[in-house]
Amino acid sequence: MAAHYFPYIAGVVVLGVLVLFHEWGHFIVAKRCGVRVDVFSIGFGPRLWGVKRGDTDYRISALPLGGYVRMAGDNPVAERTGAAYEFLSRPRWQRFLIAIAGPVMNIVVAFAIFWGIYAFASEPYVPPTVGEVMAGTPAESAGLKPGDIIISISGKTVSTSAASVDAIRGSAGHALEFVIQREGKEIRLVITPALKKLPNDQSMWMIGATIASQERRPREGIVAAAKDAALQTVDASKQIGGVFAGLFSGRVSVHDLAGPVGIMQLSGQAAKSGPMTLLALTAIISLNLGLLNLLPIPILDGGHVLMLVIEGALGRDLSVAVKERFVQVGLIFLLGVFAFVMYSDILRVVQNHGH
Known part of the structure; x- marks a missing residue:
C-alpha cells in the first residue's frame, strides 16, 4: 500500500x-x-x-x-x-x-x-534501459517492459540510449530485432517502429518507449562544474521556452503539459531510479x-x-x-x-x- x-x-x-x-x-x-x-x-x-x-x-x-x-x-x-x-x-x-x-x-x-x-556525483555506467512503455504502441505489442536492458538491435550492439534511438529512427519502418536482458535472461523481441508526427510538423520513427542510459562520468572541479551547470541551466531554459512558445503558437497542445498530479508521478518514478535522477528532475x-x-x-x-x-x-x-x-x-x-x-x-x- x-x-x-x-x-x-x-x-x-x-x-x-x-x-x-x-x-x-x-x-x-x-x-x-x-x-x-x-x-x-x-x-x-x-x-x-x-x-x-x-x-x-x-x-x-x-x-x-x-x-x-x-x-x-x-x-x-x-x-x-x-x-x-x-x-x-x-x-x-x-x-x-x-x-x-x-x-x-x-x-x-x-x-x-x-x-x-x-x-560531487560520480555516476557509474548504466546500459540502455527501458523506462516507460506507452500503451497501444509497438513496444507494448512486442512485449517490451520497463526495466528491460537493451543489448543489441538487429545484430548491432548498443551501449547508450543515443545509439538505441538512432537505430530506431533510422529503421525506415522496418522490423528490428531487439536482444534484451530481463531478470538475468536474454530475450529476443521483434519490434516494428511506427511513424509519429511531432508538434513541429516533422515525423519520426518511434517504438513508444523511453530509453535511458548513463555514461561513466567522473567528478568535476568546482569551477568546471559551475560552467557546465550554467550551460545546462541555459540549455534547459531554451527548451522550456520553446515549449511555452509552442503553446502560444499552437504547435504544442495544453494536453501535453503535466500538472501537479503528473509532476508527482514523474517524481515518484525518478525517486525509484535513484537520487541523482530525482535531483536532476x-x-x-x-x-x-x-x-x-x-x-x-x-x-x-x-x-x-x-x-x-x-x-x-x-x-x-x-x-x-x-x-x-x-x-x-x-x-x-x-x-x-x-x-x-x-x-x-x-x-x-x-x-x-x-x-
Whole structure:
C-alpha cells in the first residue's frame, strides 16, 4: 500500500520544497525592502498548522498545490494606511525586485542542483534501459517492459540510449530485432517502429518507449562544474521556452503539459531510479516553475512585473479598476488552463492503471 502512494509522496515533497524556495525568495527580498509580511504559506486554503514569529504567520495549508506570501498593503482594492511597511507604499523598483525574487530563486536552485550533480556525483555506467512503455504502441505489442536492458538491435550492439534511438529512427519502418536482458535472461523481441508526427510538423520513427542510459562520468572541479551547470541551466531554459512558445503558437497542445498530479508521478518514478535522477528532475521542475512564473500573465509574478513596467512607462500607477480587470482576466485564464491540465493528468493516471 505504501509503495502505491510513494510517487505522490515524493511529488508532494519535491513541489513543497520548490514552493518553499520560491516563496522564500519573495519573503526575504520583501523583508529587506522593509515590507511587513503577514503570512508565509506552503499550500492554499485552510490553515492546517503554523507558528507565528514576529509579524509573520508561517503556515502549512490544506491544498499542497503551491504557496503564497501575503504582504501588508499588497491588495490594491483593500484599504491602505499609507504606512511605509506596506507593499504598495514602497518604490516601484523595490516592488519589481520583490515580484521577480521568487522566480529568480527557482532558477538559482536549479543551477545549484546542477552544480552539485556535476561537482560531487560520480555516476557509474548504466546500459540502455527501458523506462516507460506507452500503451497501444509497438513496444507494448512486442512485449517490451520497463526495466528491460537493451543489448543489441538487429545484430548491432548498443551501449547508450543515443545509439538505441538512432537505430530506431533510422529503421525506415522496418522490423528490428531487439536482444534484451530481463531478470538475468536474454530475450529476443521483434519490434516494428511506427511513424509519429511531432508538434513541429516533422515525423519520426518511434517504438513508444523511453530509453535511458548513463555514461561513466567522473567528478568535476568546482569551477568546471559551475560552467557546465550554467550551460545546462541555459540549455534547459531554451527548451522550456520553446515549449511555452509552442503553446502560444499552437504547435504544442495544453494536453501535453503535466500538472501537479503528473509532476508527482514523474517524481515518484525518478525517486525509484535513484537520487541523482530525482535531483536532476527537481532541477528541471524548479526551472519550469521559475520560468512559468515569469510569463507576463496576470496573477503570475510576470504579470505583476508587466504592470510595474507599464506604470513605469506611464509615470503613474494604474487605476484600481484597471488592475482588478487585469487580475480577473488572468485568473480566469489560469483557472481554465489548470483545470484542463488537471483533467489530462487524471485521465493519464486512469488510462495507465487500466493498462
